[in-house]
Amino acid sequence: MTRDQVQSVQDDIAYMKALAQEGRQAPLLGGRILVTAGLVFGVAAIIHYAIDSGLIDMAPVAYLILWGSAMLIFFGALIFEIRRAEGRPGAQSAGNSAASAGWMGAGLGIFVMSLAMGVIGWKTQSDTVAMIFPSLIFALYGSGWAVSATMSGQKWQWYLAVGCWIATPLIAFLIGSPAMWLGYAAGLFLFALVPGLMLMRQEPTEVV
Template sequence: MTRDQVQSVHDDIAYMKALAQEGRQAPLVGGRILVTAGLVFGAAAIIHYAINSGLLDGAPVAYLVLWGSAMLIFFGALIVEIRRCESKPGAQSAGNRAASAGWMGAGLGIFVMSLAMGVIGWKTQSSAVAAVFPSLIFALYGSGWAVSATMSGQKWQWYLAAGCWIATPMITFLIGSPALWLGYAPGLFLFAFVPGLILMRQEPTETV
């Protein structure tokens, strides 16, 4: 190997190292998306509990309207926030792109699985499948936090990932009781709303 070739290899290694360092140093953006998810779906879970427990009157179709409305509100806010994040400094860093891809995968997984569970409920004429939904959310949130923690180097996010995965089987002990949805709401607060606020505080304020 010639001297020029050796130098080229060293330059490539230095470039890859710089990319990795950039991914760890750039602050993560998109905290408002998590805050919105925690607020919107947390509120929907509390309303679901109120209907399920008899505190509010509602026909079975009320659940479909409730969660359908929550999804529409969230997706509307998501579109606005994605456009806002694109102008943030560091938004195109390797770490932000990877974390964004991880959360996008988790979000799409939640969406398509909610559609699948809706079809299963319709085909079986049973609402029992909906009881699996909180566990599904926590499991996929755990995956999202694991990717984010790996790419950002922020160890506190690993605690969130572990908490989500612990909550995944634990909340199943509430299946069969309206308390399932009352337990789901604070989980969204802990694993989406609060860390979303932390990420918002870390975001750069300037646009580019």
């Protein structure tokens, strides 16, 4: 191999390394989705608490309407935000692509597990299985933050991942009490809404 060929290989490696580093430093673009999830489902959890505790007098079908409406609102906002983010600079960077895939996996896991729990509840004629839902959410949110932290290099996101995993068994101690839904809402605000706002603030006018 000639000196020119060696230099060419070294230049190619340096170029690819620069691209990888640039992609790693691109700001994450999923903040608005997290804010929407935290706000929509957090408010729904507070309303659920109000119904459970007797502050609002409604028939049991209200739970289905409440969470069904929350799902529709969130999915509508999700589709809009995905389309909006696709054309933004940095959207196809390695960090954003991996983080997006991680959160998509967590979201799909939540959705299919909610369907499974609905089937189990219908088959058993019991709502006991639904009580595990908040714990499931925090477990999968922890996974999403772990992927995001790894790909972005932002250490503060690891605190969110660990916090979600700690909240997973702790929220289970509130099963059977309306307070569980207040704890669930607090967790959504803490692990989705607030960090989502932080990610939004990190986004410059022109993303790398």
